Amino acid sequence: xxxxxxxxxxxxxxxxxxxxxxxxxxxxxxxxxxxxxxxxxxxxxxxxxxxxxxxxxxxxxxxxxxxxxxxxxxxxxxxxxxxxxxxxxxxxxxxxxxxxxxxxxxxxxxxxxxxxxxxxxxxxxxxxxxxxxxxxxxxxxxxxxxxxxxxxxxxxxxxxxxxxxxxxxxxxxxxxxxxxxxxxxxxxxxxxxxxxxxxxxxxxxxxxxxxxxxxxxxxxxxxxxxxxxxxxxxxxxxxxxxxxxxxxxxxxxxxxxxxxxxxxxxxxxxxxxxxxxxxx
Amino acid sequence: xxxxxxxxxxxxxxxxxxxxxxxxxxxxxxxxxxxxxxxxxxxxxxxxxxxxxxxxxxxxxxxxxxxxxxxxxxxxxxxxxxxxxxxxxxxxxxxxxxxxxxxxxxxxxxxxxxxxxxxxxxxxxxxxxxxxxxxxxxxxxxxxxxxxxxxxxxxxxxxxxxxxxxxxxxxxxxxxxxxxxxxxxxxxxxxxxxxxxxxxxxxxxxxxxxxxxxxxxxxxxxxxxxxxxxxxxxxxxxxxxxxxxxxxxxxxxxxxxxxxxxxxxxxxxxxxxxxxxxxxxxxxxxxxxxxxxxxxxxxxxxxxxxxxxxxxxxxxxxx
Numbered sequence: 060x061x062x063x064x065x066x067x068x069x070x071x072x073x074x075x076x077x078x079x080x081x082x083x084x085x086x087x088x089x090x091x092x093x094x095x096x097x098x099x100x101x102x103x104x105x106x107x108x109x110x111x112x113x114x115x116x117x118x119x120x121x122x123x124x125x126x127x128x129x130x131x132x133x134x135x136x137x138x139x140x141x142x143x144x145x146x147x148x149x150x151x152x153x154x155x156x157x158x159x160x161x162x163x164x165x166x167x168x169x170x171x172x173x174x175x176x177x178x179x180x181x182x183x184x185x186x187x188x189x190x191x192x193x194x195x196x197x198x199x200x201x202x203x204x205x206x207x208x209x210x211x212x213x214x215x216x217x218x219x220x221x222x223x224x225x226x227x228x229x230x231x232x233x234x235x236x237x238x239x240x241x242x243x244x245x246x247x248x249x250x251x252x253x254x255x256x257x258x259x260x261x262x263x264x265x266x267x268x269x270x271x272x273x274x275x276x277x278x279x280x281x282x283x284x285x286x287x288x289x290x291x292x293x294x295x296x297x298x299x300x301x302x303x304x305x306x307x308x309x310x311x312x313x314x315x316x317x318x319x320x321x322x323x324x325x326x327x328x329x330x331x332x333x334x335x336x337x338x339x
Numbered sequence: 340x341x342x343x344x345x346x347x348x349x350x351x352x353x354x355x356x357x358x359x360x361x362x363x364x365x366x367x368x369x370x371x372x373x374x375x376x377x378x379x380x381x382x383x384x385x386x387x388x389x390x391x392x393x394x395x396x397x398x399x400x401x402x403x404x405x406x407x408x409x410x411x412x413x414x415x416x417x418x419x420x421x422x423x424x425x426x427x428x429x430x431x432x433x434x435x436x437x438x439x440x441x442x443x444x445x446x447x448x449x450x451x452x453x454x455x456x457x458x459x460x461x462x463x464x465x466x467x468x469x470x471x472x473x474x475x476x477x478x479x480x481x482x483x484x485x486x487x488x489x490x491x492x493x494x495x496x497x498x499x500x501x502x503x504x505x506x507x508x509x510x511x512x513x514x515x516x517x518x519x520x521x522x523x524x525x526x527x528x529x530x531x532x533x534x535x536x537x538x539x540x541x542x543x544x545x546x547x548x549x550x551x552x553x554x555x556x557x558x559x560x561x562x563x564x565x566x567x568x569x570x571x572x573x574x575x576x577x578x579x580x581x582x583x584x585x586x587x588x589x590x591x592x593x594x595x596x597x598x599x600x601x602x603x604x605x606x607x608x609x610x611x612x613x614x615x616x617x618x619x620x621x622x623x624x625x626x627x628x629x630x631x632x633x634x635x636x637x638x639x640x641x642x643x644x645x646x647x648x649x650x651x652x653x654x655x656x657x658x
Contacts, residue, residue: 176350177357182633184592185626189365192614192622269482273596276484277611292485296600299488300496307492310485317480 075326081319085312089135098126100133101284109302118308122298127308134286134309138316141202141271141280142264148206149213149267150260156210157217158244158252161225171214178211183270191279198287201280205271209263216259220252227251254331261324265317272313288313340645347641351634358630359411362623363404394620411627417620419613426624430606434628436506437594437605440521444528444590449583452533453576456540460548460575461567471537478534483593486527487600494523504602524597531593532586539582544575577648584640588633 088095097117104124112119118127160171178186190204224230225248233243272289274280281287283294288309295306378386391397395406410417416427459468481489495503501523507516547553548571556570557563595607602608606625613622 173357177354177361180354180634180637181358181361181630182588182591184595185629188595188610188614189362189626193366265480270592272482273484273592276482277596277599279614289482289484292488296488299492303492303496306485306488310482310488313485314481317482318476321476321480 072326072329074322075330078319078322078324078326081315082323085135085316085319086139088132089139092132092135096126096129096132098129100125100129100286109298111302112304119302119304121295121302121305127305130286130291131288131309131312134288134291135312135316137198137275137281137285137287138268138272138313141198141205142268142320144202145205145209145267145271146260146264148203149209149263150256152206152210153213154217154249154256157214158221158248160214160218161221161248162240162244172218175211175214179215183208183266184273187270187274188277188279191274196279196282198275198281198285201271201274204274205267208270209267213259213263217252217256220255221248224248224251258324258328258331261320261327265320265324268313268317268320343645344642347638351638355631355634359408359627360404362626362630363407366619366623367400367403407623411624416624416627419618419621421612421616421618421621426621429621430609430625430628433604433606433609434632436603437598437607440524440528440594440597440603440605441587441590443521443525444532445583445587447525447529448532448536448586451529452536453540453579455533455537456579457544457567457572457575459537459541460544463545475534475538478530479538481531483527483531483596484600486530487523487597490523490527491600504600506603520601520603524601524603527597528590528593532589535586535589536579536582540575540579543578544571547571547575550574573647577644580640580644580647584637587636591629591633 102125104120107116107120107124109122110116110120110124116126116128118131120126121130156171156175160168160175162168181189186208187201187204190207191200194200230243230247233247238246271280272287275287275289276293278290278293281290283290286309291309292306292313295302295309298305378390395403398406407417414427416425416430418424419426419429422429455471459471462468491503494501501519503523506520509517553566553570556566561570591607594605595610597603598605598607599611606629610622610625610629612618613625
């Protein structure tokens with residue numbers, strides 16, 4: 060047992076490698092999308108309506124004769140933007156708030172944690188719905204809404220990590236030296252807080268993509284004619300019997316992306332979380 | 340124990356009160372005139388003025404809030420604008436139907452998820468454990484709305500075994516007519532959650548099986564079945580209880596999607612209906628009800644956790 064653990068400690072987890080390769084490939088396709096699409100993703104073609112997949116149209120065509128393959132390719136960046144954008148937003152707010160809540164011993168920390176308690180008591184999709192219900196839907200608003208949903212969760216995690224580090228000797232030493240709070244947070248706490256934050260972030264991205272595409276599916280995200288995958292699936296519903304490929308193509312791509320991001324997160328966790336080492 | 344429950348109850352009430360501020364605040368303070376939002380861009384100034392008077396939008400904001408808040412306390416959930424009926428009964432009716440979906444789902448998730456998790460942990464490394472792990476990865480990654488599409492395509496469109504959408508009341512369609520409309524929505528709701536719960540049960544069970552007291556019980560020669568049931572399981576299930584409460588939040592999200600796709604007349608669909616039709620009073624009341632349900636679910640989980648955990652039950656680590 061101990062020998063196996065020692066070997067695994069140095070090896071990069073397979074999940075990380077495979078997840079990284081697939082996410083990287085999808086990201087590359089998303090970036091290259093505009094140049095490599097075989098057809099204009101938004102161009103109508105009445106003659107080619109509802110064509111099944113073939114050599115000419117790899118994933119078939121939709122009810123307007125638009126090439127589904129081109130649309131899926133052109134839509135890849137939406138899901139990536141939602142997942143990574145929303146998570147970045149939750150980090151941008153969650154890290155400072157969490158660190159302040161960990162360091163401060165007064166009313167500020169109390170106020171932050173009470174606000175977090177309230178926001179965490181709202182089911183995630185509801186908070187998104189609430190924000191999107193009262194304004195005109197747009198993709199950036201979905202990203203902001205999903206990001207805000209995860210700010211309280213991120214704040215809690217960063218605070219917990221920070222509290223743990225504050226008890227460490229090197230932080231106590233810095234305090235004894237009379238370093239300022241900002242210095243201790245930036246130099247002593249933050250660099251050591253990264254591993255758990257990275258792990259949480261990677262796992263969060265999956266949820267952000269899921270929530271964002273679900274909101275788009277419900278009509279509260281990207282708006283037509285955008286080829287966001289959740290929206291494409293929603294638009295395919297009336298043709299589900301006649302032309303199932305319109306919804307299946309973006310749906311399968313979304314699943315592959317989610318599995319890959321999930322693998323990436325699990326792999327990072329295996330690599331960085333010492334508690335998991337040696338456990339199957 | 341009693342003081343723990345009392346403190347949790349006060350916390351929940353505080354959170355719910357803060358939620359009334361949040362919901363009211365987001366709806367009324369975000370840029371955009373409520374009456375204009377309801378009537379659309381072609382509204383005449385007259386129509387806007389009439390509606391504003393009807394909704395009491397000309398009163399100061401704190402008066403409006405107080406009216407809404409005291410209404411909620413007295414059981415008055417406001418008036419649905421689109422359906423021109425009190426929102427309370429509308430929501431109660433829809434909540435009942437959603438509760439059927441959620442109730443069946445959470446019971447299935449708990450039973451199947453925990454059973455599969457224990458099976459995987461006890462048979463760690465065998466073929467069935469690996470197969471389950473693989474399936475879990477897959478099931479967690481398929482979005483609910485895509486599951487709906489796949490199930491409708493397979494069971495309704497191709498096989499024709501089950502109705503694609505809709506709902507038949509028990510009194511009208513009998514047990515079968517009522518039940519067949521529940522199968523696909525429930526299947527969609529539970530698939531991802533079972534994967535989630537079974538994975539967490541597996542890892543907490545493995546951790547428990549590694550512990551000193553399980554080793555001690557085995558060393559004393561306690562039969563393996565008894566070791567699992569008496570020593571390992573109660574401790575391994577503690578984190579699962581918390582996870583189930585978190586999953587109620589995911590379930591609520593799933594219900595919104597599933598009811599919309601399957602045209603199931605529950606609370607999730609009512610919320611989307613309220614959003615699409617800019618029915619602000621119905622939306623606010625519906626949001627409040629869903630939040631309350633979620634808060635109560637979490638409260639129940641906390642109490643259950645305290646009850647199952649001797650450290651809290653005997654009041655030592657009550658903080």
